[in-house]
Amino acid sequence: MDVIAGPGCPVCILPAAEIDEAISLALNEVTVVTFGDVIRVPGSESSLQEAKASGGDVRIVYGVGDAVRMAEKEPDKDFVFFAIGFETTAPSTAIEILNKPPQNLSFLVSHRLIPPAMELLLGVGNLHIDGFIAPGHVSTIIGMKPYEIFPNAYRMPTVIAGFEPLDVLFAISMLLQQLKDGEARLENEYKRSVTWEGNVKAQRLMEQVFSVVDGCWRGLGKLPLSALALKEEFLEYDARKKYDLQIERPRDLMPGCLCHLVMIGKIKPPECPLYMKACTPQTPKGACMVSIEGTCRIWAKHKL
Numbered sequence: 001m002d003v004i005a006g007p008g009c010p011v012c013i014l015p016a017a018e019i020d021e022a023i024s025l026a027l028n029e030v031t032v033v034t035f036g037d038v039i040r041v042p043g044s045e046s047s048l049q050e051a052k053a054s055g056g057d058v059r060i061v062y063g064v065g066d067a068v069r070m071a072e073k074e075p076d077k078d079f080v081f082f083a084i085g086f087e088t089t090a091p092s093t094a095i096e097i098l099n100k101p102p103q104n105l106s107f108l109v110s111h112r113l114i115p116p117a118m119e120l121l122l123g124v125g126n127l128h129i130d131g132f133i134a135p136g137h138v139s140t141i142i143g144m145k146p147y148e149i150f151p152n153a154y155r156m157p158t159v160i161a162g163f164e165p166l167d168v169l170f171a172i173s174m175l176l177q178q179l180k181d182g183e184a185r186l187e188n189e190y191k192r193s194v195t196w197e198g199n200v201k202a203q204r205l206m207e208q209v210f211s212v213v214d215g216c217w218r219g220l221g222k223l224p225l226s227a228l229a230l231k232e233e234f235l236e237y238d239a240r241k242k243y244d245l246q247i248e249r250p251r252d253l254m255p256g257c258l259c260h261l262v263m264i265g266k267i268k269p270p271e272c273p274l275y276m277k278a279c280t281p282q283t284p285k286g287a288c289m290v291s292i293e294g295t296c297r298i299w300a301k302h303k304l
Contacts, residue, residue, distance in 0.1 A: 001130075003172065004265035005298070007117050007220060008135055010085045011037050011291035012263060015216040017250035018110045019043035022082045025108070025243060026056030031074075032108075033067040034082035036060045037291045040284060044251040064096045071105035079105045080239045086114050087141045090228055091202035094209040097230070097237055106239040109230055112215055114138045115146045116226035122154055124264055131157035131175040133168070136190040143198025144188055151184040162190040209234055218252050218287055219260030259286035262295050269299040276300060 007013050020043040026032040039048040052058040061067055067081040083093045090111040134147055139160045150156040157178035161171035171189045178185055188194055215227020230238045258272040269275045279285040281300050288296035
């Protein structure tokens with residue numbers, strides 16, 4: 001039995017076009033603020049790290065609140081928070097926008113939603129899936145209900161799991177039991193954090209601030225209703241509108257990079273011709289090697 005990491009790394013699925021947007025801002029006297037593992041992600045031609053080396057103002061923070069405080073301390077500068085992540089981090093972005101941040105701070109929103117990507121995987125040809133282990137951190141926010149479709153409509157065993165080794169092993173055991181029984185159920189291994197309804201307050205924050213729209217995922221293409229965008233009443237904080245960002249002909253993949261196949265489980269990292277040759281943790285060419293959560297980076301670290 002293989003346990004394969006799917007497109008569950010928020011850094012890995014960032015499309016090059018959105019990295020290019022952040023780079024464009026940084027090189028045009030806008031201070032771009034984001035998480036540390038984002039700055040090395042390759043865009044079409046370069047990364048935020050390279051933009052910083054070229055004189056762009058790129059700063060690393062632990063959360064959106066840090067970006068708000070920076071903007072308050074430096075009112076003469078323009079700041080943009082590059083808001084990435086799944087349903088886990090989106091509520092933090094939402095609450096800061098509802099709190100009316102300083103006018104010199106806007107948001108480059110790149111939040112994505114997990115269930116649409118899971119559903120897409122079930123339609124990929126020549127990809128056999130026996131069951132899903134759903135992510136505990138996302139499920140803490142959205143609850144169990146959004147996963148009902150997988151056992152009910154697709155007959156796909158689904159278990160929500162935590163992150164400790166025993167959590168994962170127990171989730172695998174639960175999936176194997178379902179397969180042995182010839183059944184497809186939605187089960188919750190992560191009961192200490194995940195409830196049926198999830199974090200209702202966080203869900204309401206997201207509903208207040210964001211609309212659900214189609215979104216591009218690196219390696220997967222455009223997924224219907226899989227991304228978040230600011231609602232019309234909050235467009236004054238939308239960096240894309242404020243700076244009229246226009247990216248022409250973005251390129252998601254470096255020549256020879258097979259990250260898109262790694263992310264959907266069609267190949268394993270060593271099957272990519274760049275793996276541990278041109279593409280290493282020190283010189284990443286693909287998004288899967290950049291983040292500590294990326295499949296190629298994990299394989300490289302543990303020498304799998």
